[in-house]
Amino acid sequence: MPNKRITYQQKIGNKGQLQIAEMFTQYDWQPRPLSPDLGEDLIVDIYDNGVSAGLAFYVQIKSSEDISKFQIKNGNFSYLLEVKDLMHWQDYLPPVFILLWDTSKRYGHWIMANEIIKELDKENPKWRKQNKVKVRLPSNNTTGDTGLKGLRKKLAWSQWDTIRSGKNLEMKFDLSFPNDPLAKIEEEGVRQFLAGGETVTISGKYITKIQYSDWYERKFGKPEIHPEGKLVLGPTKSERVDKLRLTFLSLQGNIVKTQNIEIKATRVGNEKITFSNEHLPTPFLCNISIEYTGLLSMTMSLKGSKTSAQEALIAYDLFEKLRHGGRIRVEVLTNAQDWGEWGKNEIPIPEKSFPELDKSFKKTLQKLSLIEQKTGVVFSLSDKGIDEKNWRIVNRVYEIIQNGRLESTLKNNTFTLSGPSEPDASNILVSALCQSHDEGKPFFFNIKENESWADILGVKVPLGPKKSHANGSLTKKCVRSIARLKNSTSSPQTIDITVENGNYIEEYLDWLTSPSELPDITT
Numbered sequence: 001m002p003n004k005r006i007t008y009q010q011k012i013g014n015k016g017q018l019q020i021a022e023m024f025t026q027y028d029w030q031p032r033p034l035s036p037d038l039g040e041d042l043i044v045d046i047y048d049n050g051v052s053a054g055l056a057f058y059v060q061i062k063s064s065e066d067i068s069k070f071q072i073k074n075g076n077f078s079y080l081l082e083v084k085d086l087m088h089w090q091d092y093l094p095p096v097f098i099l100l101w102d103t104s105k106r107y108g109h110w111i112m113a114n115e116i117i118k119e120l121d122k123e124n125p126k127w128r129k130q131n132k133v134k135v136r137l138p139s140n141n142t143t144g145d146t147g148l149k150g151l152r153k154k155l156a157w158s159q160w161d162t163i164r165s166g167k168n169l170e171m172k173f174d175l176s177f178p179n180d181p182l183a184k185i186e187e188e189g190v191r192q193f194l195a196g197g198e199t200v201t202i203s204g205k206y207i208t209k210i211q212y213s214d215w216y217e218r219k220f221g222k223p224e225i226h227p228e229g230k231l232v233l234g235p236t237k238s239e240r241v242d243k244l245r246l247t248f249l250s251l252q253g254n255i256v257k258t259q260n261i262e263i264k265a266t267r268v269g270n271e272k273i274t275f276s277n278e279h280l281p282t283p284f285l286c287n288i289s290i291e292y293t294g295l296l297s298m299t300m301s302l303k304g305s306k307t308s309a310q311e312a313l314i315a316y317d318l319f320e321k322l323r324h325g326g327r328i329r330v331e332v333l334t335n336a337q338d339w340g341e342w343g344k345n346e347i348p349i350p351e352k353s354f355p356e357l358d359k360s361f362k363k364t365l366q367k368l369s370l371i372e373q374k375t376g377v378v379f380s381l382s383d384k385g386i387d388e389k390n391w392r393i394v395n396r397v398y399e400i401i402q403n404g405r406l407e408s409t410l411k412n413n414t415f416t417l418s419g420p421s422e423p424d425a426s427n428i429l430v431s432a433l434c435q436s437h438d439e440g441k442p443f444f445f446n447i448k449e450n451e452s453w454a455d456i457l458g459v460k461v462p463l464g465p466k467k468s469h470a471n472g473s474l475t476k477k478c479v480r481s482i483a484r485l486k487n488s489t490s491s492p493q494t495i496d497i498t499v500e501n502g503n504y505i506e507e508y509l510d511w512l513t514s515p516s517e518l519p520d521i522t523t
Contacts, residue, residue: 012063012064012065012103013061013063015063015103016061016063016101016103017033017041017042017061017063019101019103019106020042020059020061020099020101020108021033021042023106023143024042024044027148028047028048028049028050029044029045029046029047030044030045030047031043031044031059032044032045034058039060039085039088039089040058040059040060040096041059041060041061042058042059042061043056043057043058043059043094044056044057044058044059046152046155048218048221048222051218053152053218053219053221054218054219055094055152055155055156055159055219056094057094057095057096057097057151057155058089058092058094058095058096058097059096059097059099060085060089060096060097060098060099060113061099061101062079062098062099062100062101063101063103064100064101064102064103065102065103065104066102066104067100067101067102067108067109068102070100071139072136075139076136076137076138076139077100077109077136077137077139078134078135078136078137079098079100079134079135079137080132080133080134080135081098081116081132081133081134081135082131082132083127083128083130083131083132083133086113086116086117086120086133087128089113089114089117090113090114090117091114092113092114094155095112095113095114095155095158096112096113097110097111097112097113097151098110098111098112098113098116098135098137099143100137101143107142107143107144108142108143109137109138109139109141109142109143109147110137110141110143110147110151111135111136111137111138111141112154112155112158114158116135119136120133120135149221152220152221153220153221156219156220163215163219167213167215168213169212169213169216170212170213171210171211171212171213172209172210172211172212173207173209173210173211173231174207174208174209175187175190175202175206175207175208176206176208177206183206186200186201186202186203186206189201189202190202193233193269194269194270195269195270195271195272196267196269196271196272196274196289197235197236197266197267197268197269197272197273197274198235198267198269199232199233199234199235200232200233201230201231201232201233202230202231202232202233203227203229203230204225204226204227204228204229204230204231205227205228207225207231208225209225210223210225210231211223235266235267235268236265236267236268236269237264237265237266237267237268238264238265238268239264240264240265240335241262241263241264241334242262242263242264242275242332242333242334242335242339243260243261243262243263243332243333243334244260244261244262244263244288244330244331244332244333245258245259245260245329245330245331245333246258246259246260246261246286246328246329246330247328247329247331248318248321248322248326248327248328248329249326249327249328249329250321250322250326251324251325251326256318256321256322256326257318257321259283260333261277261282261286262277262279262280263275263276263277263286263288264276264277264279266278266287270292271291271292271293272289272290272291272292273289273290274287274288274289274290275287275288275289275290276288281307281308281311281380282307282311283307283311283312283314283315283318284300284301284307284315284318284319285300285301286298286299286300287299287300288330290342296330296342296345296347297347298328298330298347300319307380307381308369308372308378308379308380308381309365309368309369309371309372309379309381310369310372310373312365312381313362313365313366313369316357316361316362316365319354319357320354320357322349322353322354323351323352323353323354323355323356324351324352325348325349325350325351325352325353326348326349327346327347327348327349328346328347328349329344329345329346330342330344330345330346330347331343331344332344361385361386364386364391364394367394367395367398368394368456370398370401371394371397371398371401371456371461374401375401375461375462375463377459377460377461377462378459379456379457379459380457380459381457386457390456390457393454393455393456394456396454397454397456397461397463400454400463400506400508400511401511402511402513403511403512403513403514404507404508404509404510404511404512404513405505405506405507405508405512405514405517406505406506407503407504407505407506408503408504409502409503409504410470410472410499410500410501410502410503410504442471442472442473442474442502443470443471443472443473443474443499444469444470444471444472445468445469445470445471446467446468446469446518446519447467447468447469448465448466448467448468449465449466449468450465451464451465452464452465452466452508463508463510463511464508464509464510464511465508465509465510466506466507466508466509467506467507467509467516467518468504468505468506468507469503469504469505469518470502470503470504470505471502471503472499472500472501472502472503473499473500473501473502474498474499474500475498475500477498478498478499505517505518
C-alpha cells in the first residue's frame with residue numbers, strides 16, 4: 001500500500017499555525033496547541049511582561065498563501081464557514097476568534113465568533129438551517145500592534161460583567177495647560193467641572209498621564225494617550241431621590257399653587273451641588289443649586305420639561321401669576337436631616353423673572369389639552385414647540401371635536417395626484433375624476449372610512465368613522481391631464497388637478513352635534 005501523504009492544504013495549515021504561534025510569542029502572549037483537535041487550533045493566554053492578565057481565547061486558523069482573494073469591494077474579507085462550527089462556538093468560554101492568515105506575508109485579520117453569530121441573527125435569522133455561511137472579517141482587525149490591542153479589548157469587554165463585579169473603577173490623570181488662549185479655555189472648563197460638576201471636554205494634547213484601577217489595566221492593558229483624542233468628563237450624579245414641596249406665594253402672601261416634586265443630584269462639585277427633576281415628566285423643569293458658601297438658588301423653565309399639554313397649561317398659568325413677583329417656599333419632605341438649614345427655605349421671585357408668555361400659544365395649549373381629554377391621547381411637548389404644520393392640524397382637530405364637521409370651498413384649488421394607469425377601488429378619487437372625464441360632467445365622490453386619524457406632534461389621534469364628500473368642475477387643462485392619466489401605460493402617474501367652484505365636506509360621526517347632511521354610504 002502507498003504511504004499516506006500530507007495534503008497541500010494541510011501543509012499551508014501547519015505553516016500558518018507555526019507562524020501565528022510565533023507571532024503571539026513575540027507579542028508576549030502564550031499560545032498552546034490543542035489535542036485532540038475539536039475544531040480549535042490554539043488557546044492563547046494574554047501576558048504583560050511575564051504577568052498573566054487572566055484572559056485567554058481560542059483561535060480557529062484559516063490559512064492561505066494569498067488572502068487577498070477573499071477581499072471584497074469595501075476592503076473587508078469574506079470567508080465561507082461551516083454552520084455547525086459556528087453553532088459549536090456560540091457562547092464558548094473562553095471565546096473563539098476566527099483568524100484568516102496569509103502565510104506569504106505573515107499577517108492576518110480576525111473576528112470573534114459571537115460577533116459573527118450576532119450579525120447573522122440580525123441579517124438572516126434562518127442561517128442555522130444552512131450548511132455554510134459567508135462571514136465578514138473587518139479589514140481594521142489586523143494582527144499588528146494596534147489590531148492585537150483591539151482584540152484584547154474586545155475580549156475583555158466580552159467578559160465585562162464578570163470582570164467588574166464588586167469593583168470600583170478609578171481613573172487618575174495629569175494635565176498640563178500651556179499659556180495660550182485655547183488652552184486657557186479648556187483649563188477654565190476643568191475648573192468649572194471641579195467646582196460645579198459641569199461637563200468638560202479635554203484635548204488629548206493637554207493630558208500627560210492616565211492611570212486606571214489596577215484590576216482594569218490588568219485586563220485591558222495600559223491606557224494610551226492620543227494627542228488628537230478627547231477626554232470627556234461628565235457630571236457626578238446620584239440615584240437617591242429627595243421629595244420636596246414647593247409652595248408658590250404671590251406678592252401679597254397668598255398661596256398660588258402647591259407642587260410636590262422629586263429631585264436627584266445631577267451635578268456635584270467641590271463648590272456647588274445641583275439638583276433637578278429632569279428625570280421625570282413634570283409641568284416645569286426645576287433646578288436647585290446649593291453653594292457651599294450657603295447660597296441657595298432655583299431656576300424654573302418650561303424648556304426641557306417634556307410635559308403633556310394639560311401639564312404645560314398648568315405651568316403656563318403659574319408663570320403668569322408669578323410674573324410680577326412673589327416667593328417660593330421650599331420644604332424637604334424626605335432626608336430632611338441631610339439638608340440642614342436648607343431643608344426649609346424661602347426664595348424671593350423678583351418682578352419679571354418670568355417673561356410675558358404668548359397668548360396665542362396659550363390658546364393652542366388649551367386646544368391640545370381638550371384634545372387630550374376627549375381622545376385619551378397624551379402629547380409630549382418638546383423644546384421645539386409647535387410648528388405651523390402641527391398648529392394647523394391642532395385647529396382642525398379641535399374643530400372636529402367641537403362639532404364633528406369640516407367644510408371648505410374649492411376655488412381654483414390645485415393639488416398633485418398620483419394614480420395607477422388603470423384606476424381601481426383602491427383609489428376612489430382617481431376613479432371619480434376619470435368617470436367625470438368620461439361623462440363630461442362635474443366630478444363628485446362620496447367616501448366612508450371606518451377609522452380615521454390625525455397626526456399631531458408624532459401622536460396618532462383617533463377620530464373614528466368618517467364620511468367625505470367633494471364636488472366641483474375640472475379645468476380644460478385638468479381634463480387633458482386626466483386623459484393622459486387614463487391612457488398611460490406606465491404606473492403610477494402624477495398630475496396636477498385644478499378644481500373650480502366646488503365644495504369639500506368631512507363628517508366625523510363620533511363627534512357630530514347635529515344630524516349628518518351626507519348620504520349613507522356603504523364602506
